[in-house]
Amino acid sequence: MHTHFTIDCVIYSFHEGQLKVLLTERNESPYSGWWALPGFFVNKYEEMEDAVARISYEMTGLKDIFMEQLAAFAGVKRHPEGRILTVAYTTLIRFDDVKNKVKPVTDYMRQANWFSVSELPELAFDHQEIINLSLDKLKRSISYSTAPFELLPDKFTLTQLQQVYEEILRKKLDKRNFRKKIMNLGYLKELNEVQQHVSYRAARLYKFDKRKFAKLFSQE
Amino acid sequence: MHTHFTIDCVIYSFHEGQLKVLLTERNESPYSGWWALPGFFVNKYEEMEDAVARISYEMTGLKDIFMEQLAAFAGVKRHPEGRILTVAYTTLIRFDDVKNKVKPVTDYMRQANWFSVSELPELAFDHQEIINLSLDKLKRSISYSTAPFELLPDKFTLTQLQQVYEEILRKKLDKRNFRKKIMNLGYLKELNEVQQHVSYRAARLYKFDKRKFAKLFSQE
DNA sequence: CCAAAAGTGTTCATAGTACACCCATGT
C-alpha cells in the first residue's frame, strides 16, 4: 500500500541543429556511473509541483523551469529494492539561457551533460523508455504547441525554426512549403533585423508572438 | 519518501445517445456515501497493470477490460491522512456488453452506476478534475483513434456513430459532411443488413474494419 | 397518410504538396 515515489525530468534543448536531452551521471548505487535522467525522491509532505522544481534544480542546477507531466512508471522490477513509482516530467529550454549552468548541486549526481537524442548512451533503469514516450508525445503535439519556440532564442531565422521541426518530426521538410505554412499561422513577427557574423547572406530574424498564438485558441 | 498509492478508473460507455461514466458509491471514510471513480490501493508487490485489472474488477465487477494511463495526481491535500498518489486510467466499453454486470465485489463500495458526463453529482476527492482531464484527452484524440467504435456495438448505424462524435466533441455535426468524411476514411465495412424493430425507415448497419484502420498507420 | 429518421451532391474556400531557380553576402 506504500511505494517509493520519485520524479524524473526529461529536459530538452536545441543546439547545433540537434535536439538534445539533459542527462546526469549517477553517483549512487544502483547504476552508479551510469547516465540517467535527472531525478530523485519526493519528500513526504511535498507537493508534486514543488518536488519537480526542487529536484530539477538539485540534479542539474537549473532554476525556474516549468515542467509538464508526461506519465507515471511503476514497474515493480524497476529497482532492486522493490517498486519505485516515478512520475516523469518534461520541458523545453533555450540552450543559450543555460549553456554554462548545468551542474548538479548534490552529490547524488557527478555531472550533467547534453546528449543528442539520436546518440544516447545506455541509460539506467527504464529511462530510455521514458525518453521514447516523451519524444512521441513531442512529435504528436508539435503543430499545436509553442514547443519549437521554447527551444529557440528570442530572435531566430526561419531556417532555424525549420530545423527544430525537422529534428522533432525526424523528417525533412520543403523550404517553400514550410515558410508558407508557418507565415500563414500568423503568429510570427517579422523583425527589421538580420543575422550577424555569418559568412553568407544574412537571414532575417523573427519573433514568436505569444499573444496572437493564444488568441487562436481562446476564440473557439 | 514513501506515499500511499492508488489507482482510479475512468470507464466510459455510450447509451441512449449519451456519453456515460461509471461511478461507485463509497462505503468508507472519507467521503462515505459520496460518488467517486472506482479506485483503490495498489498492493506492495503488484505491477501497476495488474492492479488496474484487479481494482477495476473489485470496484465494478467488470473483467478483462484494458485501460490506458491518463496521468498521476498527487496533491498532498487530496486526502485527510496525507498524500495519496493516484494514477488514473481510462477505458471505453460497449454498454450492451456490461449493462447488467456492474456491481462491486467488495464492501468498499456500496453500488456502481452509470452517469451522463454532463450531469454528474458532486464527486469525492479531485475526481471531477480527473474526469475533466480525461474528457479533454478523449476530445483531442477522437479523430485518430478507435474510440468511437469501442463505445458502439459491433454493428451500428452511421447516425449512432455521429452521435458518439457529437457527444465527445460536444457539438453538432452536419450529417452529409460527416458521412462523406467517415466513408472516405475507408475503414467502415458496409453490411447488407439494416436495423430491426424501428418504427421508421431502417438504417443500414456498418462494421469497423480494424485491419484497414491499422494499415493507415503502419504505412507511414 | 403521417411521423420519423434515412439518405444523398454541389459549390466554395482553405490547406497541403510537388517542384527549381536567382539573390545577397563574406571571404
Add this chain to the structure above:
DNA sequence: ACATGGGTGTACTATGAACACTTTTGG
C-alpha cells in the same frame, strides 16, 4: 569569382464547410 545558405511562386489536389430536399418504413 565562388561558396553558402537566403529567399521566392505556381499549379494541382485534397480536405473541410455550408446548405435542403426526397425516400423509406411502420403504425
